[in-house]
Amino acid sequence: DVQLVESGGGSVQAGGSLRLSCAVSDFGYSGYCLGWFRQVPGKEREGVASIDSDGITTYGASVKDRFTISQDNGKDILYLQMYSLSTEDTGIYTCAAEPMDCGYYSDPLQAQDFGYWGQGTQVTVS
DSSP: OOEEEEEOOEEEOTTOOEEEEEEEESOOOSSOEEEEEEEOTTSOOEEEEEEETTOOEEEOTTTTTTEEEEEETTTTEEEEEEOSOOGGGOEEEEEEEESSOGGGSSSTTOGGGOOEEOOOEEEEEO
């Protein structure tokens, strides 16, 4: 079974940085879209960033130029490097995967397009 397991969440002061990791297992597709999403209570899940099998990335407007999504194909790990964090970045960050190239979607940051999800990791910025 496909499994996604996040790590790296925690508490950080505003202006700081944090790197999240997502270990992806049993997801042996040549074409895929991987993404990071975040959610806070009372708000809809927000697409943060995505990357596909060609390395093409997409970022949400609120994180562009501050966050970087990357992947280590050799280790099947997805990363989200976050800089210049603010309190508005607080939330549960979840990684997701879909065996379809991100370019297939007009907006590769829509949660409903992803079929596999991790459990999430909490990020708190104060």
